[in-house]
Amino acid sequence: MLISKEYQVHGSDFTFFSSHENMILRVINDSIINVRTEKATDTITTKNLKREEANIDIYSSDEGFELKTSKMLVRIDKETLKLSFFDHMGNVINQDHPKNLEKQHASFCYKTLKENEQFFGCGEQVGFLNQRGKKIQFWNYAEPKHFNAISNEMYQSIPFFISKENEMVYGLYFDNSFRSFFDFGTESSEYYSIGAEDGELNYYIIYGANIKEVLEHFTNLTGKSPLPPLWSLGYHQSKWSYFPEKRVYEVAKTFREKNIPCDSIHLDIDYMDNYKIFSFNKERFPNPKNMFHDLNELGYKMIAIVDPGVKMETGYDVYEQGKSNGYFCKNPDGSDFIGDVWPGGCAFPDFANQEVRSWWADLNKKFLEQGIRGIWNDLNEPSILVEPHTMSRDVIHRSIDGDRTHAEIHNLYANYEAMATLEGWEKFDESTRPFLLSRAGFAGIQKYAAVWTGDNTSSWDSLLISIPMFMNLGLSGIPFVGADVGGYAGECSEELLIRWMQLGAFTPLFRNHTRKEVRDQEPWAYSEKGENIMRKFIQLRYRLLPYFYTAFRETHEKGYPLFRPMIFNFENEVNTHNISDQFMIGDSLLVAPIYLPGQDYRAVYLPEGTWYDYWNNKKYNGGQYIVAKASLETMPLFVKSGAVIPEFPVMNYVGEKEINELKFNVYMGSGEYIYYEDDGASKEYLEQKYNKRKITVDSRDKEVFITVSPIFSGFESKVSTYRFTLNGIHSVSSIYLNDKNLNFIQKDNLVEFSTSAEEKIKIKITI
Incomplete structure (x- = not known):
């Protein structure tokens, strides 16, 4: 450790001293610098952060210090510790505003607001894409009337944004789990601010050449989404609630009879015995294991809701286990915190405690053994049905770092529950990919679960609002997102449902869900015309599954949104x-x-x-x-010219048909596409059991060249034939495969031909 009167160095940590305060700069890599006070602690997102080796130089002058990596330069004023970040060309990335000297709380920081600066991200936010001119609070909250244009607290809290001003791009992640605030210029046109109601200043400046690079760096920091099971990218049908089992069978069989694809039916709270989690109502569902087996034979992967609230009832095994072992969140006096949810008074597992998470994992394991293939975590903000709608802030959690109040753990509660649920899945089945769905979350939730945007309404406004909401969630590192198609609350008109189904066919999570008090929203619940349109778009989604799945591989590798x-x-x-x-x-x-x-x-x-x-x-x-x-x-x-869009044949569920022929839609122009395939179900892709094929399209004056070449081969594909459809071409005189003449079909504005699925293919098309 190097120590001077003004700063000390410990590895890649630099502590600077002043009469005002002390500050630590941690160099995570050449593009990411963590700024924190000495008392700052990390959330679970960054607690076990892996650093990369960086090239670091530090210089001192009368005015201050310069800390330099290969990508960034930080100037630190010696007296005030004001920070200014620059790129390697000397352009300002980000800098503190003089108002920092007036701040009243250690967690706040004021930054100079550039004239043309735009802000994207911040997770689940209502409004348009650019967040400039907004004040945002990060406090996971489920208030029934939240889903409107002036909502300020949502189910998920992702205190991260990407800034763009002309050519300059950077990200800022505020790693503080207390109720937090970003003010993007409402208080002043000269500065923006970040801060929290408690805790310390702890943020990361993430520099990149463009938005893609910043997002990749951020997801390297907070984690990337694993590849989901392929079936989870299919269509999901849900309602509060499908019961008894006769109704579930009826819905399942109707999809098959009408040839409307569907891979999953969700069971809401009415499957339970008096809303007791991990239980079944014996009258409504006398033999759930048999039902799940029957539905699995029809191609359905059943998903069940699990809330965190445990009914306070003597003799109820889950409650008795939690009570006797001290697994529930505590009031300051040591008693269990009790809040009203669906069953009435409920205790809440203290998921911040690893022992409690392991207990919860075992409960999920036993539940999954019934034949359930996905877990849906709801009300995990955590939500209480009466004021103040969540736990008191002085409730105690017992984490590995000691006792913490709910004020600090609240925004992390859903992540901790998702960790426990995932642990349960891995105890149940180590080899199969899980499907977990969470309503709430903090940064990093993408490592554990897909998310949906909560209780929206059956309104055109909700449909529109969801589009930029998905965009900003994706720009916050959360790719597997969706909304309740058709709307959760209120009556959905047929026109609205059709338009929402059309959008839903292109959202990563495609789930139709609504309340029990309103009309059904299955695709056949309106008119025959409406049913036909909705079938068309659900079938389109299934044809495009290999395109979605390949895009998800890029998400898994780089953190890019779908x-x-x-x-x-x-x-x-x-x-x-x-x-x-x-x-x-x-x-x-x-x-x-x-x-x-x-x-x-x-x-x-x-x-x-x-x-x-x-x-x-x-x-x-x-x-x-x-x-x-x-x-x-x-x-x-x-479709962009030069694109290649892979397609599956239409199927009623993933796995119904063995894919022997793969179609590639090629759009005239020049470009390249990386096609990805694996078994779609196991974790063997982590052991390099997958294939990547590069397909290149090179369009010239009178010739088009298409090549297929392997990038990586580790999976035994069942595809034996490639069918190419050339779109946007009027006439072709000849097509050669590796100098062998091919037959082709020419009609309207496209040309079709087939080849064997060889590893290396070179096709020459003469126009």
Whole structure:
């Protein structure tokens, strides 16, 4: 350790001293620097943070210090410890504002607000894509009327944002789990602020050349989503509630009879015995294990809700175990905290305690042994049904770091529960990928569970609001997101459900869910016309599963979202920066949902380049707005030129058909695509049992070359045939595969031909 009068060095930690306060800069790697007070503690997200070796130099002068890595330069004022961050060219990334000297609380920090600075991310937020001009609170909360344009507290708290000002991009992650605040210029046009009601200052500055790089760095810090089971990317049907078992069978069989794909049915709280978790109502579900087996034979993977509240009832085994072992959260006087949820008075497991998490894991294991294939964690903000709607802030949690109050643990509670649930799954089945769904979460929840955006309403406003909400969740490291399709509260019109189903077919989590007091929302619950339209879009989702799944592989590797704002793919094009009502799936599919009643047309911005209408292959020049037709039967959908879109045959559920033929939709232009495949179910992909194939499209004046070449081969694929569909081409004179003439079919605006699925393929098309 190097110690001077003004600073000390311990490895890559630098502590600076002043008469005002002491401050620590931790160099995590060349692109990430952690700023913290001496008393700051880490949340579970960063507690076991792995650092990378960085090139660090430090210099001292009369005015202050310079800390330099290969990517960043930090200047520290010797008297005030004011921080200024620069890139290697000397451009300002971020700097403290003089108001820092006036701050009243150790956790607050004021930053200079640049004139054209935009802010993206902050997790689950209501409003448009850019957060500038908003004040945001991070406190997981379930208030029934929250889902409107002025909501300020949501189910999930992700205190992270990405800033973009002209060419400069950086991220800031505030690692403080107390109720926190970001003010993006409402108090002043000169500064923005971050802070919390308690705890210490602890934030990370993350520098990157672009938004993609910043997000990859952030997810290296907080964790990346594992690959989900392929079936979980299919369609989910839910309601509060499907019961008795006769009704569950009826819904399941109707999907199959009507050839509407569905992979999962969710069971809400009414499957339980008097709302006691890990129990079944014996009258409604006399033999759940048999029911789950029967439904699995039909291709369904059943998902059951599990709330954290444990009914306070003598003789109830879960309550008795928790009570006798001291596993519940405590009031300051040592008694168990009790809050009213569905069963009435409930105790709440202290998930911050590893022993409690292991107990909870065992309860989940026994539950999964019944035949359930997914766990849905609800009310885990944690939520109480009466004021103040959550635990008192002085409730005590016993973590590995000692006693903590609920004020500190509240935002982390859902993450801890998800950790326990995942542990239970791994005790039940180490080899199969889990599917966990959580309503609440903090940064890092993506390592454990998918999330949905909670109790929305059956309204056009809720439909529109969900689009930028998904975008900002994705820009906060959370890729597996969805909303209750059709809306949870209120009556959904047929038109609204159709439009929401069209959007849902392109959200990572595709789940239809609603309350018990309103009409059913199954695809056949309205008219035959509506049923046919919804079937069409659910089937489209199933055809596109390999495209979604390949995109999820990139998510797993780099932290990129599936559901992307336009700025993510086209950052250098200013017109894309604040578009909140259209989005990209992966690199190539542009989706423009309809979110107003009676809307038959809408404006769509096509970025620079060439684009094809997915439905008719009409060609458009980009860099402009167009007016796209959008009758009720369709939704504007465009494909970038040079794209390759893999497709499966239509199936009623994942695994119904063995995939022997894989279709590649090729759109004329030049580009490349990495196709990914594995078994879609096991964890063997972590042992490199997967395949990656690079497909390159090179379009010239009178010739098109398509090549397929292996990047990695570790999985025995069952695909024996590739079927290529060339979109946007009028006529072809010949097609050669490795110098062998191929037969082809030519019709309208496309050409089709097949080849054997060899590892290396070179196709020459003469126009």
